Amino acid sequence: MTITKVYTKAEIERLYASLSAGKVCKTPPYALFQIRMSDCVITAYESLKVVFQGEGAAFYSGVVEPQASKEETLTSTYPQAGSDEVGTGDYFGPVVVCAAYVEKKDLELLSTFHIQDSKQIKDEDILKIAPVLIDTLKFSILILNNTKYNQVHEHNNMNQIKAKLHNQAFLNLKKKFNLQLDTIYVDQFTPPKNYFRYLSGEADVVENIHFETKAESKYISVACASIIARYYFLNTLAKMSEKYDFPFPKGAGAHVDEAGRKFIDMYSENELLHVSKFHFANTKKILNEETL
Numbered sequence: 001m002t003i004t005k006v007y008t009k010a011e012i013e014r015l016y017a018s019l020s021a022g023k024v025c026k027t028p029p030y031a032l033f034q035i036r037m038s039d040c041v042i043t044a045y046e047s048l049k050v051v052f053q054g055e056g057a058a059f060y061s062g063v064v065e066p067q068a069s070k071e072e073t074l075t076s077t078y079p080q081a082g083s084d085e086v087g088t089g090d091y092f093g094p095v096v097v098c099a100a101y102v103e104k105k106d107l108e109l110l111s112t113f114h115i116q117d118s119k120q121i122k123d124e125d126i127l128k129i130a131p132v133l134i135d136t137l138k139f140s141i142l143i144l145n146n147t148k149y150n151q152v153h154e155h156n157n158m159n160q161i162k163a164k165l166h167n168q169a170f171l172n173l174k175k176k177f178n179l180q181l182d183t184i185y186v187d188q189f190t191p192p193k194n195y196f197r198y199l200s201g202e203a204d205v206v207e208n209i210h211f212e213t214k215a216e217s218k219y220i221s222v223a224c225a226s227i228i229a230r231y232y233f234l235n236t237l238a239k240m241s242e243k244y245d246f247p248f249p250k251g252a253g254a255h256v257d258e259a260g261r262k263f264i265d266m267y268s269e270n271e272l273l274h275v276s277k278f279h280f281a282n283t284k285k286i287l288n289e290e291t292l
């Protein structure tokens, strides 16, 4: 039996004090301590998650009741699949959608990281965490490059593009690993009714989905998908920067307009179609057309 809970620093100290009878083991990576009781191994991680393993897990996890209610992610159903997209707010670079599959057996490893919404994680940490997730989890990834994006956007709005990518990511996940997905979470970007309307022309639609806003901070599968997607987004942007010998900035602010102007000086207006989301308001500012 394995139980995982999230504590505050003070609660972890209380827990440690109450377990002083146990044998203190060699501490695994990312752990604050690991204590071996006769019927339970208790590992506290730097992420403030504590994993109780063994017959006595229920008992020892009740010794100190955590205030932190981040347990939501930990009491959810497993296995679970979740998806999220990245790049929809960035003028340069692709839209990336990932669907990730998390099984109970993955939770211990995942608990060594502070898995959360990728937007809350620094890029340098994404580059450290994502490769571990990529090695461990079953997932599928879709990268819609700018050339393709701009073609597709002629006939589909952003939400429609997202719906199709999420659906395809789950179809690919099922097929690639021969999975039956019983529990699916999607970070809601449009009401479910619209989501399925956008997919009305598709041959194959994954239907049993729980849509929820802020799902990245509620379901670990969505958080993992968001981290993996972010990783591929950063990688693609880095490859673009290498190809064009040009540093593409993230986001869609004034710094992006400035970069866009430099880019068309080096290349051409037409080349913007291959590196940007052309319909963004940035394009007009870059081409100085906002007053027309």
Ligand code: MN
Pocket: 084, 085, 187, 216
């Ligand atoms: Mn999202």
